[in-house]
Amino acid sequence: MYTARSALRRAASAATVALLATAVGCAPQPSKTASGKASASGNQSCAKGELGTQTSDRLTIATDEPAYEPWFKDDKPANGKGFESAVAYAVAKQLGYAKGDVVWQSIPFNKAFAPGEKTFDFDINQVSISAERKKAVDFSSGYYDVRQAVIALKGSKAAKATSIADLKGLKLGAQVGTTSLDYISDVVKPTQEAAAYAKNDQAKAALKNGQVDAIVTDLPTAFYITAAEVTNARIVGQFENQGGTPEQFGLVLDKGSALTSCVTGAVDALRKDGTLAKIEKQWLSDAVDAPVLK
């Protein structure tokens, strides 16, 4: 009895050690080495066949689901409609991928930034570029200069605000993880703690319910909300850029991705030849201007 049990135990412990040892052995090797990044800045070819995409001859682009207007249309990124869908296809075309070669993936906002193997080549999801975020992921150059805007219900006290000082005493809200929320905490510095919502949908509901006096979103989203979703709300105004540099949306790539320089090159080329401006005019023409809050 004793020997049998002891043997069993020994076998079990041996098995545990063996299992753990195999786990070490099987651990995947880093697929993207630092050399990828180094060569990216040099003379790496951006030709279609030579890009190290996730699936060769295919370009995998990720965005969140649902995809909101005016950035996408009808929650279908693959239809080419909406500003970001159009930009994604333009970048793909610039890199030599036809419309049929683009594969869309739905990746939650947060998961796009988590470390670990990425399943997409780049993510397009209204992500503002910042030096701090660049420590976690790679960004392409900016494809859209964005402004943040304040929305309030028509006729409310908040709707009459003409300056940042007028917003200070109000209950403000924004989506968490956005620069909109940063504008509230860094620029407005309200006396009441700002409400932070998981999604803009909840912020809109809270605005309609009167749970917040005003919400902050980017300007195109603000135009879409006031035009189509909360029609009894209006744009109070937009913020000036912080520190003089415009806030830009960039494509998100894996940290150290070999594609970064090629994608940046593609975005720069699209900006230069006027394609970005054309797409912006087509899809974001409503978002013309709003009074600036000082």
Added chain:
Amino acid sequence: MTVTKEESGQEGADDKGDMPGADDGYVPSPRRLERERYKTARARRATTIAALSTLVTGAVLYFVVVSAPGWQVTKETFFSGQYAREAFPKVLEGLWLNVRLLLVCGAAVIVLGMLIAIARTLRGPVFFPLRVLAAAYTDFFRGLPLIINLIIVVLGVPALRLQGVTVDPVLLGGTALTLTYSAYVAEVFRAGIESVHPSQRAAARSLGLSNRQALRYVVLPQAVRHQVPPLLNDLVSLQKDTGLVSIGGAIDAVRAADIIEGRSLNFTPYIVAGLLFVALTIPMTRFTDWVTARMDRRRAQGGTI
């Protein structure tokens, strides 16, 4: 384990000859000494093996994690000291909201849960509607996902624009939590009440206690005692679910971590929040153990009943 320790202690005492019984001139038999020596040896061997096995497992796990190809990146993203320091005060401030919600909702849940459980177990045809209502309540709120309950209460109720009804997401969220959790706790209490043997009630009634007195002095004390561990299980679960009120924009510990993570794309604030939650749960679990142990002790002495 404790038994082995005590026995090895005894053996040690034997060697010095200052056992309490030594004055009696009691000399342990060689067979007993032999047996105790053997037991000590076995205990030592077991401890050594356990220690070695723990050490090996720990070391292997450590090397698996540290030698993983992504460890450097994972370390910077999840265990950054800089972000931990930045997040700690803000997450702690958020945690205070969780704690307040836990205290208020926990008390409300226990009272409401007990009332519903009693309503469900009342006898007599006159209480039929009450029983049906209580059963319908538990069925509905146990089945309704908490997150949907929260969305309805936190975002739906204010949409009615009723006069005098709060729009504060924390108060509304607390109400939703209480609705759901009191249904769970009512079932815990009901299970406790039904686990008390019918003979207890019969005995109480035969002693001249009224139905009400039998419930109050005989059934409920036993029912509650049986249900303390599952009850605290529900409270610990409630403690973590208090964070869901952030759906209405309130900033709890997890949402405070969200805010920093959203700006920096660094996940360390979540680790800070997670550890704080664990730190909050451990005293609660120890408290449960203590309460249960105390109840057991009292019963062993033929205590309060």
